[in-house]
Amino acid sequence: MSKSYVFYQGKIVDESEVSIGIRSKAFNYGLGCFEGIRAYWDEDQNQLYGFRLKDHYTRLLQSAKTLNLKVPYTVEELSNFTIELLKKNNFKRTTYIRPIVYNDAQDIGPSLTTPDTKVVIYCQPLDKYAGKSELSVGFVSWRRLEDNMLPPRTKATAAYLNSALASLEAHQAGYDEGLFLTSNGHVCEGPGENVFIYKKGKLITPPASDNILEGITRDLVIRLGKEELGLEVEERSISRTELYASDEVFFSGTAMEVTPIIEVDHRTVGAGKEGELCKKIKELFFGLTVGKNPKYAEYCTPVYK
Ligand SMILES: Cc1ncc(COP(=O)(O)O)c(C=O)c1O
Missing domain, CATH: 3.30.470.10 (Aminotransferase class 4, branched-chain amino acid transferase, N-terminal domain)
Incomplete structure (x- = not known):
């Protein structure tokens, strides 16, 4: 080695x-x-x-x-x-x-x-983190930590016990990953990734005030949605059943990248396969991570001379 x-x-x-x-x-x-x-x-x-x-x-x-x-x-x-x-x-x-x-x-x-x-x-x-290209997820009984408790925004090491308990419960229930609700019942995020829904032509993701980590990939997906795809993007609270009834659901995160969710709590999302929007966002995302898109070249720092 x-x-x-x-x-x-x-x-x-x-x-x-x-x-x-x-x-x-x-x-x-x-x-x-x-x-x-x-x-x-x-x-x-x-x-x-x-x-x-x-x-x-x-x-x-x-x-x-x-x-x-x-x-x-x-x-x-x-x-x-x-x-x-x-x-x-x-x-x-x-x-x-x-x-x-x-x-x-x-x-x-x-x-x-x-x-x-x-x-x-x-x-x-690290190539693929999820080990799968389409995910089945479930809401877990653990609630997300709160800003006045152990602020998720700080990416504190201690906060990842909350994430680990969520993943454990989800995996033991047979899901690929878990999803948190906030203590007041709003859709929050995954144990290590942000979540997006696509419904009636709008891209929607929970706001920072719903105790998410303000993901850097989330920020990019919002930018791509607005600037490259001309979509209306909303950062607002999402209810659990609104997520069930979405056309598409996907995760974003540095490790998870952009990964479609095709099943939530045993309910099929949309057509039960990766949606067209998620596919487009993935293409845009992977097209800009290696400095080939001049508009986003400042995000990429070359290692070798
Ligand atoms: C709890 C949590 N939410 C969301 C994310 C996604 O954030 P980013 O896109 O900055 O990796 C992460 C990963 O760091 C995370 O740990």
Whole structure:
């Protein structure tokens, strides 16, 4: 197996040199926040492109600020470290990048006031995340966390127990993935992805006020819907039965990319296969991740010279 390099505290080092102690607050209490980023490989150009690095690191620094974790790097520095890391690992395929900011203090108590913040970035090849091209999902009994409880907007590591419980319940019930409702019964999001419905010619997705993570892929799908497909896009609360009665439903997310949902709670969505709109959005999305669409070229940072 080839060596794996990671970014740790300002340096690129061999992964075997980095570990986390059993007393770390990150391990004991989940005190940290993270990002999930992709770099897309393009065979024609023999090039790997970091995708929307600036947007992901801006979100990471905002999350860290909310959690009182002090990061000594700028968005630009973190983006440059990431390009260096991808180069050092010599990845020549689509890759997932995981930056984590965490509190590594070793004393007892879930305090965020201590100054022991650490920053690590690792990466690994990742093609399809879902393992399937069309999904069957189910609403889970767990409710989504709320902004005044454990803010989903911060992509806090601790919040992913809520996601993991949802996925567990969905998988145990035989679904490919779960869907959360908010505590007041609105459609929220998946454990690691945003959700869209398409109904009567309108593209609709839950608003930030419904306790979603404001996804970077969600933002792009909204832009593509408006600018490339001339659609009316609404960010508003969605009820469960409105989702059942949609023409199309799909997920968006960095890992999940754009993936159609063809069944919800054992009810067929639309025609029970990937819809035309989802297909068009996917084509537009994959057409711009490798720098070939000049309008969106600024999203793509080449790794190799
Ligand atoms: C809970 C949750 N919602 C939505 C998303 C999608 O966000 P993005 O498109 O920025 O990856 C993610 C993935 O990071 C997530 O963890």
